[in-house]
Amino acid sequence: MKSHYRVVVIGGGIVGASVLYHLARKGWSDIALIERAELTAGSTWHAAAGFHAINDDPHIAALQAYTIRLYQEIEGESGQSVGMHMPGGYSIATTPARWEWLQSEFAVYQTLGIDARLATPDEIVAECPIVDPAGLLGGLFDPHEGAVDPHGTTHAFAIAARTRGADVILRNRVLGLTSRADGHWIVDTEKGAVIAEHVVNAGGLWARRVGRMVGVDLPLTPMQHHYLITEDLPELLARRNEMPCVTDLEGFTYLQQERKGVILGVYERNPRHWKPEGADWDYGMELLPEDIERISPELLIGFSRFPTLAKAGIRKWVNGAFTFTPDGNPLVGPVPGVRNFWVACGCMGGFSQGGAIGRVLSDWMVEGDPGTDIFGMDVARYGAFASNDRYLRDTTAQFYARRFVIAYPNEELPAGRPLKTTPAFDSQRQLGARFGVVWGMESPQYFATGEPDFVDPPTLRRSAADRFVAAEVAATRAAAGLLDTGVYGRYEVRGPAAAAWLDHVLASRLPATGRMRLAPMLNPAGRLMGDLTVTKLDEGRYWLVGSYGLQEWHLRWFRDHLPASGVEIENLSESWLGFSLSGPHSRAILASLTNGDVSDRGLPFLGCARLNVGPTTAFVARLSLTGELGYEINVPALQQRALWHALLEAGTPLGMRPIGMRAQDSLRLEKGYGVWSLEFSTSVTPAMAGLQRFVALDKGDFIGRAAELAARAGDAPQRLVLLDIDSPDADATGYEPVHLDGQRIGYVTSGAYGHHVRRSLALAYVDTALSRTQDPLSVTIIGVPRSARILGAPPYDPAGSRLRG
């Protein structure tokens, strides 16, 4: 062990070993992995080590495909066998709903470029003779499913890293971490202290404890997981080829061949946590006692789906622990607010994702950018609320128990809720609001007006709640709609250098005092980091408004780019709340509550003003996402309830209705407006997203300008277009493929029924050369191709005259 390293990676499981290897591969050889015991001593050694390419997040799916491709390379480079076998795998359907869902997923996988195919029951049984065909309706075959040897694979990464100059230090626990003034870490270990410029927490089962060494409580917790290994099965003894893996989605089990027997793993509906704070420091390579009674309901389903298992001898039971986060994705990247401290943990699929985590983290550390859109794994997608023990317990249990359960687009899951509510919550609930959740904040989706017992049955098709949504859309177009904007992120930026700094981080020009602008924010590669609005309140005082769920992510970016002095940023996202009031009567409603001038002259489009609105002291900005005349009325959080009641009282006689996010989606799609995480993300450029007109190349330098200039020399590969789809019963929800003459030319980002224009609408990225085609297209929704066409202009108010009031 040397006295100084550029990077110390804590933990020698599959993830830490991959991080070490990838850093070495990028040329950082002055690095070390410090492992408490032996390599693989955490979750890794007893993993079933199965892998697959399929994931609903396309970026994570691409990274999983990378992990799988890497196995052979790493075996070649290290000379260490990884024991890879890849017979492919079937996800099987035994209910009509599941079969329909698999067909719909298949279309999504086509979009993602995942090589999969649908299979008939006969095909499945021919290849997997131990499957009972009773009730089998079909399956989806992923050719990239298989397994590796966890020990060999971890060692292969470590050997290859060592060959490239990295140190691997075993039997040496990291005891503590102290930050120095220069940002470097003093890493205290059982064998003495070392200095590290960067520390990576790849502590797996202990990662929460390692986080606490730097005062960070990470949102992850270990849970138990069982599988069994059978003795040889006669059906497999007779075969030469390895049988494909089988996941029985209705049965909560997965199965893979192990020698001439099988591994049967269970995702039980009654899961158990284990050591919520992380394993004890002296926890060895031990198995947990098996709890067969608890998992027996799922085992029984497994034995009936694979009847031969009921007669087979069990060679071994394995009950081990690995870590889960609330959404089941890992925690990767620099921890907001802790300099030079990185995480690569919370990984439940180390053998599908470990290679990829190493790649993105090393890109991030060496190049300053993860190189691809990895928001779905970014540690900054969570805030402190997610590390609460009860929240973690409830959300991780929900994720585990629903691992194979269909997720419907109109379904809201209950765990960890309600946590954050705006002061109007109870009143909204009394009016029939049904809520969704963003970053722990309850947000009305629609109001089941007059039907207190209404329940929205989960469906892939148009939801039963659409009649409420239609009424909200109609009210907004004819009179006014009132939307709770508790799910906006709000920041005040102030100080003598505020303007210069904003000019540097935003790609737009800055507004004049009392005005606002739409402000794309770019990274150095010219890809979007935000679709903010910027408002100038006074000299040296601005507001930025973005997405509530991006708070930690945006604040990390802001802080990383702050000058030493002259700029202060205050996060107002939970201290200011408000409403969006929009519709032709919105001005009259607002005027009835204020003495301020809200005429087109007093408060023009994209203008803002401090106004008394009813009893509240508000900051009002004139814009809307509905395409109507509209106002965003922001107030200190404690006044939000008073504002709600004042607006209801003034607006109801004029036909105003409270509306939810589903109505907002319908309204915005009628105008073709994109939103963050669906149309806008770090994978797209302003040219692709149609935001180029908001980028001010002539204002001087700003982050991403050089890349944007270069991009303008060529053509963006894809462009965002609005589609009109002939679909009587279902709308696109995202990632449905778009075809022209049988060729896939793009994919949907979001869709909804336009209740006012009475059309099924969707936004989609399509190949630029075809983005103006008037030829008939097709969009595959729930497995069925539906005819579609590109709209040259939004179907509602294409001239934008209503928005400008």
Ligand SMILES: Cc1cc2nc3c(=O)[nH]c(=O)nc-3n(C[C@H](O)[C@H](O)[C@H](O)COP(=O)(O)OP(=O)(O)OC[C@H]3O[C@@H](n4cnc5c(N)ncnc54)[C@H](O)[C@@H]3O)c2cc1C
């Ligand atoms: C029964 C079971 C079946 C599974 N099946 C699969 C499967 O089929 N496919 C799949 O992809 N995944 C599977 N998994 C999950 C998989 O095991 C994990 O995703 C993976 O092992 C996580 O690796 P890791 O490197 O993050 O953590 P770990 O393997 O837990 O490694 C963390 C390492 O950090 C070390 N460490 C911690 N703190 C310190 C410290 N202070 N100082 C020094 N060292 C420290 C530990 O000793 C440990 O070696 C399974 C897990 C179990 C338990």
